[in-house]
Amino acid sequence: MNVEEHRRLRELLGAYALNQLDPAERTAVQAHLDGCAECRAELAVIAPLAGPLRSVDPARLERRPELPPPGLEESILAAIKAEPRPPRRRWILAAAVLFAVGASGVGIGYVAAPDPPKIPIxxxxxxxxxxxxxxxxxxxxxxxxxxxxxxxxxxxxxxxxxxxxxxxxxxxxxxxxxxxxxxxxxxxxxxxxxxxxxxxxxxxxxxxxxxxxxxxx
Structure with a gap:
């Protein structure tokens, strides 16, 4: 499989976890997962978020978000950092969890990466x-x-x-x-x-x- 096809199938993992693919796409992703350990590991990170994302009410997205309980964001990030996953996996999960909570109506913002140092030219x-x-x-x-x-x-x-x-x-x-x-x-x-x-x-x-x-x- 070439790089472009691998990337295309990998980008479908979120929709696959949410059961939003048509039958042909779902079959293609399943076949790919059988032979790709990297994408199976990626799906294992994404899959737990499918339930919260399915429960999001689109009508509530137009409402003004309520303030979160104090310390909610910090407690979520602390729990994720404690997980025995590589750093990249932890931040993927962090971003996805914060998105899911924010989409549910709790406005806790987003994960802000530090600004990269400016290159002195x-x-x-x-x-x-x-x-x-x-x-x-x-x-x-x-x-x-x-x-x-x-x-x-x-x-x-x-x-x-x-x-x-x-x-x-x-x-x-x-x-x-x-x-x-x-x-x-x-x-x-x-x-x-x-x-x-x-x-x-x-x-x-x-x-x-x-x-x-x-x-x-």
């Missing part, structure tokens, strides 16, 4: 050396090195370019390659093992080793 100055090249660049520091985001045009179409980073001691480290696109805009992400604090500059070199662009980092 730092624009850097570049100096084209070869005629016709226009470029901009920015760098992103990582624990494993540095990422260079290079955009521009004017690199000879079909020609291979190599990017190297120079550290504070003058040593060079590879950061990847790209193919020129001529006047068409080009954007590429390049990675180097040189840490941002130790990087001094980077160079774009053509196939002959000639420097066609310099960047100060």
């Amino acid at each position: 730092e624009p850097v100055s570049v100096t084209p050396i070869a005629a016709g090249i226009r470029s901009t660049a920015s760098v992103v520091p990582h624990t494993w090195g540095m990422e260079i985001k290079l955009a521009g045009s004017g690199y000879e179409p079909g020609r291979r370019y190599r990017v190297v980073v120079l550290d504070s001691d003058g040593r060079t480290a590879p950061a990847g390659e790209f193919i020129g696109t001529g006047p068409a805009p080009m954007v590429c992400n390049l990675n180097s093992s040189v840490l941002r604090a130790e990087a001094r500059s980077f160079e774009v070199r053509d196939e002959s080793g000639r420097v066609v662009l310099e960047g100060q980092v």
Whole structure:
């Protein structure tokens, strides 16, 4: 079975648990479950929620929700976290339980994941050396090195370019390659093992080793 078919059948597990599939779809899901341990485990998490969801009265969804008893959300999440399930399974169950309770008319909100940390992107100055090249660049520091985001045009179409980073001691480290696109805009992400604090500059070199662009980092 290909990935797309597996994903399609997996997305039907909720409707399967609620007995909302037509006969052909239900047969297909049952056949898939016979040979897929991952989806059987997913269904085991979803199935206990089928009863509460079936009891939801659609007419009540238009009413203003009542306030929940104090500490209800915290007690639900604490009980789920205590379950001997992998973290991903626990949060799937948490989100589903809170949805089910909220749909029943109790407005306890939703599970809010913490905001992911913002990636520090730092624009850097570049100096084209070869005629016709226009470029901009920015760098992103990582624990494993540095990422260079290079955009521009004017690199000879079909020609291979190599990017190297120079550290504070003058040593060079590879950061990847790209193919020129001529006047068409080009954007590429390049990675180097040189840490941002130790990087001094980077160079774009053509196939002959000639420097066609310099960047100060």
